[in-house]
Amino acid sequence: xxxLRAGSGLALGTLAFGLAAFAGGMWFDSRDPHRxxxxxxxxxxxxxxxxxxxxxxxxxxxxxxxxGPGYVLLALxxxxxxxxxxxxxRRSFLTAGIGYLAFLITLVARQGGxxxxxxxxxxxxxxxxxxxxTWTDLRARLMRALPDFPGKRRLPPYTETP
Numbered sequence: 590x591x592x593l594r595a596g597s598g599l600a601l602g603t604l605a606f607g608l609a610a611f612a613g614g615m616w617f618d619s620r621d622p623h624r625x626x627x628x629x630x631x632x633x634x635x636x637x638x639x640x641x642x643x644x645x646x647x648x649x650x651x652x653x654x655x656x657g658p659g660y661v662l663l664a665l666x667x668x669x670x671x672x673x674x675x676x677x678x679r680r681s682f683l684t685a686g687i688g689y690l691a692f693l694i695t696l697v698a699r700q701g702g703x704x705x706x707x708x709x710x711x712x713x714x715x716x717x718x719x720x721x722x723t724w725t726d727l728r729a730r731l732m733r734a735l736p737d738f739p740g741k742r743r744l745p746p747y748t749e750t751p
Contacts, residue, residue, distance in 0.1 A: 591646050591649045592649060592650050592653045593646060593647075593650040594653070600646055603642045603646045604643065604646045606638075606639075606642050607638075607639045607640075607641075607642030607643035608639075610635045610638040610639035611635070611639035613631075613632075613635045613639075614631075614635030614639055614679075615677070615740075616632075617635060618632040618636075618677065618744070618745075619744075622743055622744055622745050623745065632679075633679075636679045636681045637681045639681075640681040640682045640684070640685040643682075644670055644682060644686050644689075647666050648667070648686060648689045651663035651666055652689065660696065663689060663693065664693055667689055667690060670683070670686050675728045676731065676732065676744065683717075687713070687717070690713060690716070691709055691710070691713050694712050694716075698712070725747075729748040729751075730751075732744075732747040733747070733749065
């Protein structure tokens with residue numbers, strides 16, 4: 590139902606809803622880059638709605654393409670989602686992709702033999718913990734590496750110097 594290749598109205602609807610919620614979330618976030626007031630709270634809830642709508646629709650489309658190009662596109666999409674999450678400083682996009690990341694970890698790890706679910710969860714937990722522990726530094730490095738773009742100064746602050 591959520592496969593964009595099938596031309597499903599539900600898939601197109603969730604994609605449109607996700608894009609609208611994301612645009613609304615960015616609008617609110619840009620009014621309160623320090624995330625201190627009600628604009629930030631509104632942005633949080635809109636991103637919380639946008640993330641699963643966007644991530645699930647795109648990820649399920651690539652997942653349904655099957656092994657090979659579909660899974661490679663799924664991995665690339667999750668990497669882009671992670672970069673987007675870092676740029677806008679919203680972790681909801683990462684949480685929306687956790688299940689797909691677990692699937693990809695299992696897929697890659699099984700290339701070398703059997704992998705039990707506890708090991709998949711341990712690897713996934715290590716990745717999530719690592720991201721959480723280094724989030725601020727990773728975000729600052731990414732933002733410094735990105736060229737100026739419209740709205741960059743309206744995003745949450747980051748350390749300008751290393």
